[in-house]
Amino acid sequence: MTHQRAQGSSSISQELPHIGELQVPSGEPVRGLIAPYSQARLRVSVAAQALVGLASLFMWLNADSIGGLVASGRWLLLGVAVLLLFHVVRVLRPRGDRRSFIALSPHGIHSLLHGSGAFVPWTSARDIRKSSMSHQPVLRIEVAGPNAIQRAGGNPVVDTLERGLTGDDLVLSLTGLTYKPDDIIRLARHYLKRPEDRPLLASTIEEAWARVTFSDAD
Numbered sequence: 001m002t003h004q005r006a007q008g009s010s011s012i013s014q015e016l017p018h019i020g021e022l023q024v025p026s027g028e029p030v031r032g033l034i035a036p037y038s039q040a041r042l043r044v045s046v047a048a049q050a051l052v053g054l055a056s057l058f059m060w061l062n063a064d065s066i067g068g069l070v071a072s073g074r075w076l077l078l079g080v081a082v083l084l085l086f087h088v089v090r091v092l093r094p095r096g097d098r099r100s101f102i103a104l105s106p107h108g109i110h111s112l113l114h115g116s117g118a119f120v121p122w123t124s125a126r127d128i129r130k131s132s133m134s135h136q137p138v139l140r141i142e143v144a145g146p147n148a149i150q151r152a153g154g155n156p157v158v159d160t161l162e163r164g165l166t167g168d169d170l171v172l173s174l175t176g177l178t179y180k181p182d183d184i185i186r187l188a189r190h191y192l193k194r195p196e197d198r199p200l201l202a203s204t205i206e207e208a209w210a211r212v213t214f215s216d217a218d
Contacts, residue, residue, distance in 0.1 A: 032105025
C-alpha cells in the first residue's frame with residue numbers, strides 16, 4: 001500500500017516545494033504542500049550516516065579496551081550502528097521510485113524517505129518540535145497511540161528500535177529538505193494548532209503561508 005504519491009508538471013518542479021497530489025491510506029487522493037528532499041544532499045547525508053554507523057560499530061566491538069563511557073553505553077552504540085547502517089542499506093537498495101519528501105495536507109503529515117512512508121493524521125498528532133540527532137536537524141512527532149502512525153515500506157523491528165533510541169513516536173530527518181527546517185516546523189505547528197486553516201494546504205503555497213506567524217515555531 002502506497003501512502004504518498006507526488007505529481008508535478010516536470011522533474012524540475014519535483015525538486016521545489018509545490019502543491020501536489022498525495023494519497024491517504026484509504027486510497028483517497030488529496031492535495032497538499034509537498035517539500036521534496038534534494039537527492040544530492042541526501043547522498044551526502046547517507047555518507048555521513050554510514051561513517052557514524054561504522055564508528056559506532058567499531059566502538060562497540062572495542063568497548064572494553066576503550067573503557068569509560070563507551071564501555072557503559074556499549075549496547076546503545078550497537079543500536080545506533082544497526083539503525084544507521086540499516087538506513088544506508090535501504091537507500092542503496094535498487095527501486096524504481098526514488099522520490100522523497102515531507103508533505104502537509106488537510107488530512108495530516110505525510111513522509112516518504114528512502115522508500116519508507118509514514119502518515120500521521122492531524123487528529124492523532126499530540127506535539128511537533130524540532131530537535132537534532134547526530135548533529136542533524138530532525139522533526140519529532142509525538143502521537144496519541146501506537147497505531148496512530150500508518151506506515152508503508154519500512155521495517156517494524158527498525159521502527160521499534162528507532163522509537164526506543166529517540167524516545168519519540170516518529171522522527172523525520174530535515175537534512176536535505178528543500179525547505180528550511182525552521183519553516184517546515186512553523187508550518188507543521190501552525191496547522192496542528194489551527195484545524196480551521198488546514199484546507200489552505202490544498203490551495204497554493206502563498207495561501208498555505210498566509211496565516212502562519214513566527215510565534216508558530218514556539
